[in-house]
Amino acid sequence: MRAVGLKVLKNKLSEYVRLAASGERILVTDRDMVVAELVPPDASRxxxxxxxxxxxxVRTGIVSLPLxxxxxxxxxxxxxxxxxxxALLDEGRANR
Incomplete structure (x- = not known):
């Protein structure tokens, strides 16, 4: 597991994303406080x-699958x- 500051992460983002994609967890820090974590995607994703x-x-319920x-x-x-x-169109035109 690595820790990286925001400024370094911004400058070397692609490098840290590659590390996360290869399985490493990256802690993102801001003023020595952990604010986020880069993790590899779940194998099921x-x-x-x-x-x-x-x-x-679908998981959050925003969308439902077809029956x-x-x-x-x-x-x-x-x-x-x-x-x-x-008739509806004529009525709408008459109201203009």
């Missing part, structure tokens, strides 16, 4: 950042008829 962000969103695994999109259901839409 996806290497693709989009997959990792989606997995975190069906169909590759086809769900069937379309019209919200309103074209006549209803035309």
């Amino acid at each position: 996806s290497t693709d950042v989009h997959d990792a962000l989606l997995a975190d969103a 069906s695994r169909s590759l086809k999109p769900p069937p379309r259901r019209p919200v309103m008829t074209s006549a209803q839409l035309a």
Whole structure:
């Protein structure tokens, strides 16, 4: 485990990120106080950042997974008829 100050970390960030990626833990200090830690990613974490962000969103409950695994999109259901839409547009235009 290494400790590095913010200024040195800023100047040599890529070096410390490579160390963390290889398995080393890096303590980040500010005025001799530990303020953060660079750690290697969990082995279960996806290497693709989009997959990792989606997995975190699912874990925190922001996103829920689909109930069906169909590759086809769900069937379309019209919200309103074209006549209803035309009437709604005419009403909106009349209010201008």
